[in-house]
Amino acid sequence: MEQSSDIIIFFGRFHPLFLHLPIGFLALAFLMELISKREKFNYLRPAVGFVLALGAISALVTAVLGLMLAQAGDYGEDLLFIHQWAGIILVVLAFSTWFLYYKKSQKETKVLNQAYLASISLMMLFLGGAGHFGGSLTHGSNYLTQYMPDGLKTLAGIPIENRGPQLIENLDEAVVYTEIIHPIMEIRCNSCHNSSKKKGDLQMHTKEALLKGGENGPVFVAGSPEESELIKRLHLPENHDDHMPPKGKSQLTDDQVLLMEWWIENGATFDKKVAEVEANDEVQSVLLTLTDPNAHKTEVEILLAEGTSIPDAEKLKAYREEGIMIKTLSNDENWLQVTLDKTDPVDEILGRLAADFPDQITWLDVKDTPLSDEGMEHIGKFKNLTKLRSEKTEITDAGLDHLKGLNYLESLNIYGTVISDEGLLALEGLKNLKRLYVWDTQVSQNGAAQLQEASNQLEVNLGYEVQVVDSLTVKVVPVAIRE
Amino acid sequence: MNVFEEYQMRTLQSSTRRHFLKKLTTGLGGIALGSMLGCQTRSDAQLPEGLEELYTQLPHFAPKAKRIIYLHMAGAPSQLELFDYKPELKKLNGQDCPPSLLEGKKFAFIQGIPKMLGPQADFKSRGQSGMMVSDHLPHFASIVDEVTLVKTMHTDEFNHAPAQLLLQTGSPRLGRPSMGSWVTYGLGSENDNLPGFMVLVSGGKTPDAGKSVWGSGFLPSVYQGVQCRSEGDPVLYVSNPDGMDGQLRRQTIDAINSINEKEYMEFGDPETLTRISQYEMAFNMQTSVPEIMDIKDEPEYIHEMYGTEPGKTSFANNCLLARRLVEKGVRFVQLFDWGWDMHGVSENESLDVGLEKKCRLVDRPMTALVKDLKQRGLLEETLVVWGGEFGRTPMQENRGGREWPFKGRDHHTEAFPVWMAGGGVKGGFTYGETDEIGYYGIKDKVHVHDLQATILKLMGMDHEKFTYFAQGRDFRLTDVSGKVIEKVIA
Numbered sequence: 001m002e003q004s005s006d007i008i009i010f011f012g013r014f015h016p017l018f019l020h021l022p023i024g025f026l027a028l029a030f031l032m033e034l035i036s037k038r039e040k041f042n043y044l045r046p047a048v049g050f051v052l053a054l055g056a057i058s059a060l061v062t063a064v065l066g067l068m069l070a071q072a073g074d075y076g077e078d079l080l081f082i083h084q085w086a087g088i089i090l091v092v093l094a095f096s097t098w099f100l101y102y103k104k105s106q107k108e109t110k111v112l113n114q115a116y117l118a119s120i121s122l123m124m125l126f127l128g129g130a131g132h133f134g135g136s137l138t139h140g141s142n143y144l145t146q147y148m149p150d151g152l153k154t155l156a157g158i159p160i161e162n163r164g165p166q167l168i169e170n171l172d173e174a175v176v177y178t179e180i181i182h183p184i185m186e187i188r189c190n191s192c193h194n195s196s197k198k199k200g201d202l203q204m205h206t207k208e209a210l211l212k213g214g215e216n217g218p219v220f221v222a223g224s225p226e227e228s229e230l231i232k233r234l235h236l237p238e239n240h241d242d243h244m245p246p247k248g249k250s251q252l253t254d255d256q257v258l259l260m261e262w263w264i265e266n267g268a269t270f271d272k273k274v275a276e277v278e279a280n281d282e283v284q285s286v287l288l289t290l291t292d293p294n295a296h297k298t299e300v301e302i303l304l305a306e307g308t309s310i311p312d313a314e315k316l317k318a319y320r321e322e323g324i325m326i327k328t329l330s331n332d333e334n335w336l337q338v339t340l341d342k343t344d345p346v347d348e349i350l351g352r353l354a355a356d357f358p359d360q361i362t363w364l365d366v367k368d369t370p371l372s373d374e375g376m377e378h379i380g381k382f383k384n385l386t387k388l389r390s391e392k393t394e395i396t397d398a399g400l401d402h403l404k405g406l407n408y409l410e411s412l413n414i415y416g417t418v419i420s421d422e423g424l425l426a427l428e429g430l431k432n433l434k435r436l437y438v439w440d441t442q443v444s445q446n447g448a449a450q451l452q453e454a455s456n457q458l459e460v461n462l463g464y465e466v467q468v469v470d471s472l473t474v475k476v477v478p479v480a481i482r483e
Numbered sequence: 484m485n486v487f488e489e490y491q492m493r494t495l496q497s498s499t500r501r502h503f504l505k506k507l508t509t510g511l512g513g514i515a516l517g518s519m520l521g522c523q524t525r526s527d528a529q530l531p532e533g534l535e536e537l538y539t540q541l542p543h544f545a546p547k548a549k550r551i552i553y554l555h556m557a558g559a560p561s562q563l564e565l566f567d568y569k570p571e572l573k574k575l576n577g578q579d580c581p582p583s584l585l586e587g588k589k590f591a592f593i594q595g596i597p598k599m600l601g602p603q604a605d606f607k608s609r610g611q612s613g614m615m616v617s618d619h620l621p622h623f624a625s626i627v628d629e630v631t632l633v634k635t636m637h638t639d640e641f642n643h644a645p646a647q648l649l650l651q652t653g654s655p656r657l658g659r660p661s662m663g664s665w666v667t668y669g670l671g672s673e674n675d676n677l678p679g680f681m682v683l684v685s686g687g688k689t690p691d692a693g694k695s696v697w698g699s700g701f702l703p704s705v706y707q708g709v710q711c712r713s714e715g716d717p718v719l720y721v722s723n724p725d726g727m728d729g730q731l732r733r734q735t736i737d738a739i740n741s742i743n744e745k746e747y748m749e750f751g752d753p754e755t756l757t758r759i760s761q762y763e764m765a766f767n768m769q770t771s772v773p774e775i776m777d778i779k780d781e782p783e784y785i786h787e788m789y790g791t792e793p794g795k796t797s798f799a800n801n802c803l804l805a806r807r808l809v810e811k812g813v814r815f816v817q818l819f820d821w822g823w824d825m826h827g828v829s830e831n832e833s834l835d836v837g838l839e840k841k842c843r844l845v846d847r848p849m850t851a852l853v854k855d856l857k858q859r860g861l862l863e864e865t866l867v868v869w870g871g872e873f874g875r876t877p878m879q880e881n882r883g884g885r886e887w888p889f890k891g892r893d894h895h896t897e898a899f900p901v902w903m904a905g906g907g908v909k910g911g912f913t914y915g916e917t918d919e920i921g922y923y924g925i926k927d928k929v930h931v932h933d934l935q936a937t938i939l940k941l942m943g944m945d946h947e948k949f950t951y952f953a954q955g956r957d958f959r960l961t962d963v964s965g966k967v968i969e970k971v972i973a
Binding site: 237238239248254304329330331332333335339389391411413415435437439461462463464466 | 496540541542543544545546625673784788850851854857858859860863928930943964966969970
């Protein structure tokens with residue numbers, strides 16, 4: 001018994017080989033019928049019957065082989081049913097078309113003619129249908145459209161799937177699995193673990209599939225990320241054979257791994273909302289980025305990420321030929337950094353730079369140059385300046401006044417200048433200022449403290465206070481003026 | 484979408500090692516034929532153009548750090564006495580090591596069944612972050628809030644030389660460019676009068692792996708580290724001999740350079756260009772190096788801070804020099820301090836005496852370096868990295884199967900610390916966890932290649948794209964692995 005079923009499948013496997021014959025013959029017959037309507041080609045008409053006969057017979061053989069192949073049971077039942085019956089009807093239609101052709105050639109009547117035309121058209125329809133469903137059966141139903149450009153999909157009315165994590169509007173109400181976990185799996189797991197492809201006998205596209213697990217057992221142990229196969233594999237070194245997703249595929253971000261762990265830790269539920277699940281600070285902060293990607297970014301980071309307009313290439317080239325170090329922060333950004341040398345006429349160059357690149361210059365290094373308050377006036381025009389190194393220059397308190405409008409200034413170095421507490425007053429409005437270096441200036445501890453009070457993120461560095469006595473002692477005298 | 488590129492990618496992705504080997508049988512003949520017929524390799528004569536192309540791609544990201552000071556403690560300091568606080572290990576002190584820890588393990592010296600050795604130092608919680616740091620490092624304890632401590636470094640090599648090479652060049656064998664060479668090759672120098680990559684050595688010995696740890700490998704030799712001495716001539720033979728004045732020297736160099744230029748026109752060997760620029764650099768260094776290496780002009784409180792003594796060779800002097808060099812725009816300053824190999828076979832190589840001595844020589848200056856960089860505003864754009872080439876065992880070393888009068892630990896590859904400060908890393912942050920006895924990393928393990936990838940990222944480079952074509956293929960610092968540790972980046 002077993003022997004016979006094996007031989008059936010052996011023959012069945014010839015189905016994919018034979019099926020191209022009826023497709024070719026029947027399509028050819030239809031084509032010949034069509035063009036033989038033109039007088040020039042009507043010599044083809046007598047041959048149509050022969051081709052139809054070949055098509056009908058090969059269709060019959062193919063169908064039989066197909067029925068044998070179906071015994072292997074490797075195919076989805078629903079699609080198989082459609083394909084099988086489309087094939088059988090095709091065989092019937094092929095024979096009836098041949099029969100009608102034969103009748104028609106003996107005695108042509110209007111009715112016969114119409115029946116023949118209807119039959120051959122229907123036959124073509126079923127030929128296409130049976131072929132298509134057969135293809136879907138072996139390659140998957142989205143085989144043809146998977147890589148269709150989005151534009152064409154819209155035209156064809158195929159929905160463009162918005163897969164992967166989307167911005168969440170109402171975080172508290174979002175269902176953890178549906179809106180956070182599933183979308184991550186959708187883009188990182190489901191290409192190999194889905195309804196038609198199941199690597200390691202594992203599917204991950206639905207709740208049921210996840211709960212079912214694969215050939216290596218369950219996907220997760222609810223409540224215990226450490227024991228969960230899913231989490232273990234995410235943490236394996238990327239070179240490890242068992243690491244998932246496999247080396248070379250896009251990996252989960254650290255944040256996404258954290259969310260997965262959090263979900264499993266809290267019971268791997270499929271219906272709980274974010275508000276119903278406990279989350280520590282670390283998770284909370286990651287969750288926030290799901291509603292607002294900029295949640296943890298500073299204003300300066302957002303500005304720099306937004307980018308700026310393209311600087312005039314000709315002008316850039318001219319500055320470089322002059323020997324001025326001016327370049328973009330990185331290869332794909334337009335932001336500029338400029339470093340001037342102590343031998344440069346700094347004030348004059350800054351004047352030109354302020355006219356040419358007022359928006360693009362964001363890092364400026366003019367340390368140890370003869371920079372004066374006049375130059376500071378020009379610097380005040382770089383409205384997106386975030387870092388300014390102007391230590392050991394000739395600037396005074398009056399010069400700092402020009403920095404008042406630099407809202408994005410984050411780091412300011414003025415050590416080794418004659419700046420005093422009075423000058424610092426001008427900096428009070430700079431809400432993004434984080435680091436200020438005023439060692440070796442006239443700035444007092446009080447002055448620094450006062451400025452620091454105005455902003456909670458500002459750190460003013462006044463220089464030494466190395467105390468640590470012992471293990472070879474040290475007690476460097478504080479250099480800043482203490483009052 | 485570039486259809487052609489995509490096609491190429493897909494083709495490459497689908498050809499496996501097996502395909503490669505199969506094709507190789509005919510390919511090898513072709514390669515041999517090519518070299519017999521005298522084909523030019525790609526690196527010949529095209530280098531300057533290649534470099535230009537490279538500079539248009541770099542940096543890949545806006546850099547967080549513009550310069551690096553790498554403090555390499557050669558010999559591998561013990562994590563269990565300095566940064567990895569393990570009270571559990573104290574309880575196990577003196578007990579036989581369980582066989583499960585020894586199975587399938589190779590050690591440099593440990594034989595048979597060693598005894599566990601508790602921490603030989605006390606720890607306290609330091610700074611606002613509460614980082615646990617040993618009493619051996621009281622100075623460092625004051626800067627923990629500037630520092631990211633990675634506790635779970637691991638490496639593949641358990642002997643000094645290969646481990647140092649792996650850490651500094653990305654490969655345990657000779658012949659690869661060092662991290663400093665890669666970085667200066669990619670980003671160039673900010674100062675025309677000084678080499679972009681400078682090396683300072685203390686502790687009485689060069690590292691076990693020799694000068695290859697700052698070699699340029701297959702990169703043009705202009706990118707190799709230039710070693711400076713803090714005693715005598717800073718760079719050997721850089722000063723003029725008696726009877727030769729600057730003018731004559733200039734003329735000599737001009738003459739040599741014009742001959743070399745002709746040579747280059749004829750043969751196109753990039754090493755000739757290296758030679759020309761090295762002559763120029765050497766001439767400039769005749770004035771710039773003595774000036775920068777002379778620390779006598781530093782004010783008294785700076786000397787007090789670092790514990791420097793002008794004219795001597797010491798780690799302290801080298802730290803101060805490192806600051807002076809980065810202040811002048813040197814891209815990569817590599818310090819090596821030898822003498823951390825505490826096996827317990829003599830007083831100076833012991834955890835009970837030698838380690839503390841070593842810490843005293845290093846703790847104050849490395850702390851001063853971070854503080855000094857900070858007050859100059861340099862720390863935010865200078866990355867300071869500190870660490871050895873591997874860690875040490877929680878077991879006491881029993882070399883020769885006997886007990887030794889001093890306490891020591893053997894080489895250990897699975898867990899060792901590295902700390903970083905400035906240059907875009909977080910402050911007061913600890914990354915990774917080790918098990919109860921500091922034997923293995925149990926969370927967030929960091930391989931040496933991961934550290935290299937992270938350092939390159941901080942400098943604005945993508946370690947996977949930053950390559951150099953040599954010997955028939957593209958090379959990178961991180962070889963074929965390495966993952967950026969995004970979490971340590973501020």
